[in-house]
């Protein structure tokens with residue numbers, strides 16, 4: 001390979017080196033023309049700001065160019081396959097975006113009189129109805145802001161229900177394969193977390209679970225399909241054991257995409273489950289959010305759901321906004337205003353587009369695509385657990401043994417091939433995990449290219465070309481970054497150069 | 500179905516590769532009794548046009564605050580967002596990326612978050628800020644928990660003039676972790692003696708500036724009182740545009756700032772999604788919740804950005820993490836940072852000045868109306884007025900005429916004395932003289 005051209009500007013063709021906005025400062029410049037403020041005697045009570053804030057000044061064309069150039073340094077599902085296991089990076093339909101921007105949704109203030117927001121309340125109700133029918137659960141708490149926030153809400157509901165029956169319990173059981181948010185949410189709800197091991201089939205060790213259950217266990221939190229991409233085949237027995245111990249069965253619904261329209265969590269004995277709308281229901285993840293994490297609930301837990309919630313009667317829709325107004329037993333409030341309503345619009349547009357038949361097809365194609373990857377790569381990579389898998393295929397790093405190449409190195413080489421890597425080193429139950437989730441929105445042609453690429457890289461690794469992997473990626477806006485230095489001496493903001 | 504690229508032939512070929520007879524085969528680990536035979540009872544798939552039609556009809560049942568003269572505030576504000584903001588955030592490379600776990604192909608997200616953190620630190624007057632929280636209310640709750648960890652104490656004093664949703668969310672988080680919150684009776688007629696409620700077990704005092712009633716106060720003396728006993732001062736800001744005109748919380752020696760950033764770049768969205776801001780002192784960064792972006796270099800020595808200090812976070816520290824937050828408000832943070840970049844120092848301070856001037860103009864006109872009293876001595880762009888009649892009824896009547904007069908205090912804070920007749924009125928750069936004329940006329944008529 002010839003060395004990359006060294007340019008005078010540092011730019012490389014379409015790849016521009018882009019300084020920080022603070023380094024583009026043209027003092028006094030602005031990209032927004034505002035009117036002269038009316039001359040008034042200020043009423044700031046002597047608290048007017050003194051001195052400059054230090055914000056840079058840029059014109060509109062400079063701003064547009066800055067962010068456009070930054071955008072070009074990002075990988076995205078719009079650009080290619082993003083098989084980040086557990087994150088469900090599926091196509092984000094643009095109809096969703098258009099609907100969310102209808103002034104009748106985007107322009108509504110949260111504290112308008114309810115007579116003027118009947119459509120917004122109907123939207124919350126309709127989104128909840130779809131989620132309720134798809135999960136078979138009678139109630140939904142709509143306000144949590146993301147998956148982890150839904151976990152916390154669900155656990156608070158459980159704790160409130162237990163305390164209401166005079167049965168304060170101390171522990172929450174979480175499988176060791178669980179996402180980090182599960183134990184963190186349980187701790188944030190004031191519980192002691194106990195880890196339950198997996199068995200050799202990648203499922204919860206039922207014996208260990210039964211041994212850990214007891215009168216002080218509030219809940220068992222299970223991800224199903226689990227983070228190894230496997231359906232917990234003992235789930236009915238698990239539910240019975242959890243209930244027999246007087247505990248509640250919480251399900252992390254992050255992987256609902258695998259079963260939507262084919263299996264209803266209610267039929268599995270689940271009491272409570274959050275749904276990440278930004279996974280199963282295609283709302284964009286936006287480089288880190290916003291998310292939305294409605295929690296579906298059994299009849300027994302429904303009364304404890306937080307405020308606000310929507311009710312309807314012959315006069316239309318109404319909001320119950322405070323604990324005092326409620327005739328149920330809400331544990332409190334978990335978020336400002338009424339939830340991530342703008343995300344509900346997107347999720348509802350998606351659910352209506354697919355319908356009951358299309359959503360079922362989503363689960364089937366997601367599972368089919370993942371099994372196709374598993375079948376095509378099982379002889380090239382190494383597989384910790386027997387298939388079939390559900391929506392994601394899990395591999396471990398045994399295939400890299402003695403090659404000098406790590407899972408991380410392997411992933412970095414995938415980047416040069418134009419693919420976003422899979423999830424790595426998660427779940428923790430597998431050594432050097434590679435968790436691939438293609439989703440249903442990838443075509444067979446894309447999967448075949450991906451498979452050929454992974455096979456080629458595996459061959460290269462096994463062929464002894466470790467240096468190639470250690471030096472990857474080479475074709476990206478930045479090459480490997482020094483994360484250790486970043487953490488040792490944290491520079492978390494720009495500061496003016498000392499002179 | 501337009502979102503599903505596999506053809507029937509391909510599905511068959513793929514099943515053959517897998518060695519499965521049918522898709523049902525792949526679901527064989529699901530207990531038989533739980534396998535749905537048929538589609539659930541919901542409508543079948545719809546074309547784009549049909550969905551557009553149905554949702555547009557639903558949207559048309561709302562009268563959005565953007566389509567009427569509106570003086571609504573109380574934690575969500577109508578501002579004018581330049582067209583470039585929404586155009587840029589819809590770039591697929593921003594919109595459809597995940598959390599920047601692979602920094603080599605995520606420098607776009609990482610750099611804007613680094614710039615965002617810097618801007619948030621600058622406007623709040625703090626040393627550092629994180630990469631966003633869900634919203635202002637959850638940022639406030641997390642700030643209280645953070646103060647508990649830093650001070651290893653479990654009592655907090657919450658101002659009665661804190662937005663009631665913020666107080667309620669903090670109370671929820673606190674209750675489950677065994678923290679005790681104390682709040683004096685919310686009272687707009689006098690200023691609170693919060694310093695008098697501090698004791699040796701107090702982790703923090705939480706105040707809002709401007710407060711729920713719109714009043715401004717210098718919190719420096721309160722900060723000193725906190726620091727004297729080793730407690731922290733948390734300042735909440737629900738209207739960040741105010742920071743373009745008033746002294747920053749950092750300048751008042753606040754230790755943590757929790758703010759709602761919706762006002763910049765973000766639509767009202769019936770209250771969500773928005774973006775929570777959180778800023779603090781450098782020495783407290785290891786107790787911050789949420790993502791942090793830091794500067795570093797790549798193997799070629801070029802500057803680049805990465806997610807950092809992740810040993811605070813749930814994916815590493817699990818039940819010992821500083822917070823359970825994972826997904827935050829990346830795209831709303833992008834909208835915020837683009838809007839603020841477009842404004843710059845000049846535009847941001849001008850925007851704040853226009854907001855304040857409009858509010859002063861309206862307050863002066865309202866003060867001249869018989870039976871109506873502006874209760875604030877000081878304010879930024881929102882103030883409280885006392886009407887001769889219950890505010891909720893007045894608001895309802897005027898809404899019926901296509902005018903949003905403000906937020907009745909009784910909806911959010913019924914426990915404050917005389918709440919029924921109090922109305923919160925917010926004024927921004929979007930309000931014209933004509934809007935104000937209509938409000939004056941409307942109030943005259945409705946309170947007659």
Ligand SMILES: Cc1ncc(COP(=O)(O)O)c(C=O)c1O
Nearest residue numbers: 086146147148179254291825826
């Ligand atoms: C299995 C699992 N649980 C929980 C979460 C947390 O969800 P969120 O990021 O929406 O808070 C995630 C995703 O990040 C996940 O993959």
